[in-house]
Amino acid sequence: MESIVRVRFAPSPTGYLHVGGLRTALYNYLFARHTNGKFILRIEDTDQSRKVEGAVENLIETLKWAGLEYDEGPDRDGGYGPYVQSQRLHLYRQYADQLVEQGDAYYCFCMPERLEELRKRQQEQKQTIAYDRACRNIPVVEARKRIENGEKHVIRMKIPLEGSLTFTDVIRGDVTFQYSVLDDQVLLKSDGFPTYHLAVVIDDHFMGITHVIRGEEWLSSVPKHLLLYRYFGWQPPVLAHLPLLLNPDRTKLSKRQGDVAVEDYRARGYLKEAIVNFVALLGWNPGDDRELFTMDELIREFTLERVGKSGAIFNIEKLNWLNQQHIRRKDTKELAHLLKPIVEMKGIPLKSDEYFCAVVDLLKEKLTVLNDFVEYSRYFFEEPSTYEQEGIAKHWDTDTAHRLTVLLDALSELDTFTKPELEATFKHVAEHFGVKVAKLIHPVRLALSGRQVGPGLYEMMEILGKTTVLKRIQRAIERIQVSPM
Numbered sequence: 001m002e003s004i005v006r007v008r009f010a011p012s013p014t015g016y017l018h019v020g021g022l023r024t025a026l027y028n029y030l031f032a033r034h035t036n037g038k039f040i041l042r043i044e045d046t047d048q049s050r051k052v053e054g055a056v057e058n059l060i061e062t063l064k065w066a067g068l069e070y071d072e073g074p075d076r077d078g079g080y081g082p083y084v085q086s087q088r089l090h091l092y093r094q095y096a097d098q099l100v101e102q103g104d105a106y107y108c109f110c111m112p113e114r115l116e117e118l119r120k121r122q123q124e125q126k127q128t129i130a131y132d133r134a135c136r137n138i139p140v141v142e143a144r145k146r147i148e149n150g151e152k153h154v155i156r157m158k159i160p161l162e163g164s165l166t167f168t169d170v171i172r173g174d175v176t177f178q179y180s181v182l183d184d185q186v187l188l189k190s191d192g193f194p195t196y197h198l199a200v201v202i203d204d205h206f207m208g209i210t211h212v213i214r215g216e217e218w219l220s221s222v223p224k225h226l227l228l229y230r231y232f233g234w235q236p237p238v239l240a241h242l243p244l245l246l247n248p249d250r251t252k253l254s255k256r257q258g259d260v261a262v263e264d265y266r267a268r269g270y271l272k273e274a275i276v277n278f279v280a281l282l283g284w285n286p287g288d289d290r291e292l293f294t295m296d297e298l299i300r301e302f303t304l305e306r307v308g309k310s311g312a313i314f315n316i317e318k319l320n321w322l323n324q325q326h327i328r329r330k331d332t333k334e335l336a337h338l339l340k341p342i343v344e345m346k347g348i349p350l351k352s353d354e355y356f357c358a359v360v361d362l363l364k365e366k367l368t369v370l371n372d373f374v375e376y377s378r379y380f381f382e383e384p385s386t387y388e389q390e391g392i393a394k395h396w397d398t399d400t401a402h403r404l405t406v407l408l409d410a411l412s413e414l415d416t417f418t419k420p421e422l423e424a425t426f427k428h429v430a431e432h433f434g435v436k437v438a439k440l441i442h443p444v445r446l447a448l449s450g451r452q453v454g455p456g457l458y459e460m461m462e463i464l465g466k467t468t469v470l471k472r473i474q475r476a477i478e479r480i481q482v483s484p485m
Ligand code: GLU
Pocket: 010, 011, 012, 044, 200, 213, 214, 218
């Protein structure tokens, strides 16, 4: 029987969730759900200097918002915890000591000053920057004595002095590293905290991780990890390194927070469905030209075999397009629920739920991001305070006021204020003046919304209702004056 898939997302809580982080989390999540496996969240907080207050909570919040529910994690025990590395320090110490015992690691007493000097010298002589292994041959007994005497130390792993290591990555195929390019990596720091390399191997092993799916930037760490697996006599997980994320000019994806923080896209009014869909396509493809996916469809279709090797370009136009599509697909009530707080935050009075939903239904097609709704819909809730000057210049002539006065009379006669009656009335009045209906439509739109462009006029009038429409046309007639030519 095949063992159950267990994958993890293992972020370092350094502030916010990066789009690249979301992609890693999503691919792990999709893989777990596709295979009926488990998706685990592990917090890698061993670098105390990079710790940011509130970062873990923020990260969890963003993951949950995106719909990436994990089966095990800091707040969801699955029997493999704790899921926060700073709570597992005893384990790292124990296994680092074991490696020293076995002769696969050693105590190193080199002070930071010495290492700095070494680095400088190597730099000057244009050599590879690497530890010179000065402490590698200190006998363990002697080293233990120095430790007992209170000497500061780290534990470093022994990299074989010659040879190479080849492994197979699901996405990248066979990869070979020469040992000569590897440093005797520090495993345990002088403060007793492990480095990433030790902690990741120990945790992946004890948490039963079967597949490691993460960004390509970790590929060069693999040989160190595989050596550690070998030293411990453990079975390594399957490896899958995801392609780099690139800007449209093919440079590495921008590091500026506003460009890459998931929470910022969320605040700008991108739907989680669109962000998930977009991020899913950054490196994975379904094998045909489909682009629109729901989470369920992604779960059904996702396989690691369909993840490509070459860099994935972050194209904001594509995200915008996907957002439009997902907004259009969304049920009006649900969309209204998301839009309400955005409008309310601007202090705009909302009227009834029914009215709000009618506006949402009408404008749905026009939105790129949710936040567009505020300006696009404002006149449904408040009288327009100004009229677009360009619109006046284009659509308001010396006869407009007169024509609208006649139209106003005709409209006030209407008992039902719906599209067919409105359309007939406009047509009738236009014929009376011998002008095209557009001669009435454009100025009325301006009068009702203050804007030149917007949704269909009759639909707009139906929602605004007779009283408001008559009042606003009357007001525009009084306020918009054009000097006779
Ligand atoms: N803590 C690493 C990060 O922040 C995780 C790398 C891994 O998945 O092994 O990306």
